[in-house]
Amino acid sequence: LGARVDQLDQPETRRAGMxxxxxxxxxxxxxxxxxxxxxxxxxxxxxxxNPLPA
Structure with missing residues (x-):
């Protein structure tokens, strides 16, 4: 049921978001x-x- 944290491919995860x-x-x-x-x-x-004359 899902991927283990130690098996995630870190460079692929970064590249997918950017x-x-x-x-x-x-x-x-x-x-x-x-x-x-x-x-x-x-x-x-x-x-x-032009300033006003005094």
């Missing part, structure tokens, strides 16, 4: 980083180039 999703994870993480930087840029306070 093979299909690593590239997708990297692409999504870079995309989210770009979105956060863009949101911070848009949310910053606008500075006026």
């Amino acid at each position: 093979s299909g999703y690593l590239l997708h994870f990297e692409i999504i993480s870079v995309h989210l980083l770009v979105v956060l930087v863009g949101a911070a840029y848009l949310a910053r306070a606008k500075r006026k180039s």
Whole structure:
């Protein structure tokens, strides 16, 4: 009824979890980083180039 812990193939187990999703994870993480930087840029306070005369 199942596999014994001492008989599991460790490299195969690691490869099965990482093979299909690593590239997708990297692409999504870079995309989210770009979105956060863009949101911070848009949310910053606008500075006026010409100050009002006193």
